[in-house]
Amino acid sequence: MRADGWQLTGDLDEFLAAAGEFLRARPVPHIMALTWAARLRERGTGPYGGGRPLLGRLAQAGSVHGTCHQLPGRGLGLTPLTADQAGSLAARLAALGHPVPSVGGDHDTATAFATAWQHHTGATPTPAVRLRLRRLGTLTPPDPAPPGRAREAGEGDREQLMDFCRGFAADVGEDVTIDAGTWPTTRYADKRYTFWETPDGTPVSMAGVNPPVAGLAQVDPVYTPAAHRGHGYAAAVTAAVTRATLAAGATEAALFTDATNPTSNALYQRLGYGVHSDWTTYTFA
Structure with missing residues (x-):
């Protein structure tokens, strides 16, 4: 040693x-x-x-x-x-x-x-990403929920999933190519996804969850296209995917938020995801 x-x-x-x-x-x-x-x-x-x-x-x-x-x-x-x-x-x-x-x-x-x-x-280190790790206490779904319903994504939803994941990656500045050829090699491929759909069946928000490890499931990513934001869809789909993964056997749930975004932090706090710790990534020149 x-x-x-x-x-x-x-x-x-x-x-x-x-x-x-x-x-x-x-x-x-x-x-x-x-x-x-x-x-x-x-x-x-x-x-x-x-x-x-x-x-x-x-x-x-x-x-x-x-x-x-x-x-x-x-x-x-x-x-x-x-x-x-x-x-x-x-x-x-x-x-x-x-x-x-x-x-x-x-x-x-x-x-x-x-x-x-x-x-x-x-x-020279430069702070590049500031995140907040949040751990679920008691799940508190939005009440009332927005119009529509949660639906688990299936194999036939691949194009829609890739489109939403591309939007998420662009929002967070992730340098990744997401298409039919690269999908299996990305970090997005091994998750279970849930959509929030409007009453007419249009997907307006998405939440994914990693396979549980040591009983812990990480919710990631959560994405709502800009045109559909402000209606409570992200809260509803996050609550739905959290409830589903706990019902499937996970004993804990956690997620990361952008530490600089007060809107998303307030949303997840209301759902029951309390702050566990702050995370930082430094790049080196």
Whole structure:
């Protein structure tokens, strides 16, 4: 074992054998590590450019105290760490010459790593994304609900789903191509989707949900085209997909919101999704 305690591997099975119990014990703060581990197990690294991922665990006195994960060509993701723990990881990766184009995690952890990475490499961190992780308490659907109904999307809805997902990706500034050829390789492909339809059957809003991991289901994405906003459709479809995933066996639900958008944060707060923590992504010049 190295003195800093960080054990790095590209083997998912090895990583989960050592760190899986740690991650599953607190699924909400570990939501991104669990989600990407499940996605890698299901798909492998091919859809993300091939190569081996970087998977790390911090071992202290025989126990795991934190993890990191990075897919080929992507940013580094962190579970909650102390400043010293984040600093030791930055020192280790810098010594290896390992590229880190960006880092994301809860605000304090990501900031500590970014500060240490700048110290060791000279790379200047720039805050790029500010999110708010929200955890469901008691689901409180909108009352009254807007006209229409919820309907689970099926295989025949693929074109509509891709159109809505393209709109969502554009809204959040995600650089991704979504069409019939690329759909299976995107992060959008392995979700269950629900539409909110008006009484005449027109889909006006959409919510997706990831397959549950450790009992936790992440609602993502939620999207309403601009022409249909302001009618309560997003609240209604989010409540519907949340209710459905809990009825199917998930024990918890969570979602991310844009920390700078007061409208969406107020909406999810009313539905019962209380604030768990703030998250930040830094890019490095």
